[in-house]
Amino acid sequence: MVLPLVVAALLLAAVAAAPGARAADSLDTAAASLRNGPVYVDPRARDILPRSEADALSHKIEKAGKPVFAVALPAAEKHDRSTLLQDLRTKVGVTGVYAVALGDRFDAGADRSVLSRDAVENLTGAAQRSHPGDSGAMLTDFVDQAVEQAKGDAPATWDNGATTPSGSTGALGLLITLGVLVVVGVGGTLLVSRRVTRRRQQENRARLEELRPVVDEDITAFGEELTRIGFDPSSPKADDAMREDYTRALDSYEHAKTVMEKARSPREVRDVTEAVEDGRFSLATLEARMDGKPLPERRPPCFFDPRHGPSVEDRRWTPAGSTSERTVPVCAADAARLDDGEEPMAREVDTPAGRRPYWDAGPAYGPWASGYFGGALLPGLLVGTLLGTSLGSPYAYGDYYGAGPAGDYSGGDHSGGDFDPGDFGGDFGGGFGGGDFGGG
Template sequence: MKVAWTRTWIRLLIVPVAAVLAALTAGVPGAHAATDLSVIAQELREDPVYVDPAATDILSEADADALSDKIRDADKPVFVAVLPADYPTQDLFRNLRTETGVTGLYGVRLGDEFDARADSSVLSRQGVDNLVTAVQGAGDPKAQLNDFVDDALRSVGGSAPNGWRDGAGGDVSTTALITTGAVLAAGGAGAYALVRRNRRRHEQEQRAALEKLRVVVDEDITAFGEELDRLDFHPAEPGADDAMRADYERALDAYERAKELMAATAKPEDVRAVTETVEDGRFALARLAARRAGRPLPERRPPCFFDPRHGPSVADARWTPPGGAAREVPVCAADRTRLAEGRDPAVREVDTEYGRRPYWEAGPAYGPWAGGYFGGGLLPGLLVGTMLGSMMATPAYAADYGAGYGDFGGYEGGDVSGADFDTGDFTGGFGGGDFGGGGDFGGGGGDFGGGF
């Protein structure tokens, strides 16, 4: 195969050059024989996988070629560099990204350690963190890098740089082109049938997801209607004023509008408008209740994260999900008390194939449901590290369930942008280097700085 031969030839040229440089720098105080980043970047512009001549014991040439072919076939901007353990780490990701000049996801295996960074337009920081966490600690480099690439190709957006595609072909004979054309023509009918079959399967999945959502949203609307009844407000009752009547009318309108919207939903992303309407109605009820009781009017806050049926939140509280990172979430008064006492909050659970689970551990369809309640870019921070948050960080999610839920990722990749990129995506906010603690690889935690 011409591409594999070319890669082999380039590596054969680099090895003696690196050996000469090592010989020249041997014994020179402060000299470092590490391959220059410009060389690595040039390799990555032509091939998605680079293995340093001093790191061939980490990943063999055959395994590197197989990994490269996998990335090329997927046409995704995923870069992998395998470097020796003593390679300088100061600003490694940022400088590598600058030298390569291509928007994408960059994974680096450095000796026994691994980490990754990406342009936020390709994959969100949380999405990158999830990928790294999933493969962290794997001892076998081949298995680790293959798992990382497999997960990355399902998550990352954009397409591969043109350099990979331009170099992947070689000379193609006229006979081969004619033969290929004949095969494509013969397979056209089959391809069309496959597309139709996939479309039908996708539509079936969307209908099934909507039916699951319908149950949950109907419960929300019913609970909202019961709140209206319990309030027992009459516009003509003694003490009622125009402000109270306006709040009550807004709540009633929201209740009726939510029912109408839900009846008209045709796909899961339509549910977002329903829960937005329910949330607006609940806030109107909270204002009405405050007016009737003579209390200060509540500030406009998102509903309780654990169950929006609890009504508008009263504060933000620190909460750590099992196996996840701590974050601030909006909570109702009852859940704030539970958390302060060390008890579990009252979590909204939904039916899944594994039984009743919190909504953030259920399927992707619950993204639009949550998005209606927690808009304004709030959702990514709330769902960091959860199953639903990971799903919403993939480019395929927007196509199936809608976009606009916050900064889960922009998904434009593979373009040549040179040094014009957000360096914050590649530094992670760690001190003077990518990896914290003065640029050491691991920052004391053994994992390139301990996550984001």
């Protein structure tokens, strides 16, 4: 009898406090609502996003099953625009994509594991340019694209109550949230096994350490390429385009080193190899400018060894022991070797059976390869190989464990305030909707 009385008292307290809390801090109310559904509209912002449009937007997000959050707030609300997005992300505590219409301004951000910084900036800019002055349309346009591109799944808490897109139901969101917290508190000890968690953490660390030597070799090789190219930004022959290429390559190198130094899960290796691949393409572009040659086409790296740099063409190839021919991107040197009937210069890694090409080294190399070639391209390249057959396993791309022990959160996972603002795409630091608050 004690628990029902406690729950009732909490619910009554929430009902009494909700109006005051909503008036005092609409961001808290928005966060409480977003834990139960993807869209929140402050009652004073219904002119920005009418109820029918909010309901349609909520239905679209829920149907897609992606961790995308949309909020409409009135311009009169006194928020610090430079930290609004970060504060909302902290209060909701769920890894995902966050889009906010504030009066006639709009901006968005996302955790890098859900949507890349470039994608956030491109989608935000496109929405702002397409609907100048209409933040509701910007919000809808952005969400339409984000649900197609975002990674991860909708938060599990969305299944625990009805979606509440309108601010008028903010109190209901608080009630549901309190109820969920009580239930989780009572049943949590029955659902969580510390022994299982420890085992998963140990396996995560072991797989990361298996990858570390290969990734460190890639970073070192990339650093040597930066030195070899011998570019001097202060040289009279250097122009702005060259300096931009070089800066991007340097930034990629530093980002790769930093992420790998802090990595605690195999999943983070994808971010490292993505950065290295991007940096190598920037170097290839810089070298072409320096030599007065045509700029290279943006292509995947050489399949046989990404250290060879961007590929120059596609070739048909069948791996040893397989009958499945496939098309793979190759560098010029490996294309010449194939023309001569020779085996390409494959990247080999250590395995229990000795040195083997990475595609025959098993699922541990999924995160490493997916950073170079992307999750969509990879299965076709690796069909019939040991790594290819493992891509449908729980270990594919390092995603098996979901939220790991040290902030390794995928889309829709609850992280609370445990996230790196520097890894949260979208630049609210420069102002909401631009440095001049221009809204478009």
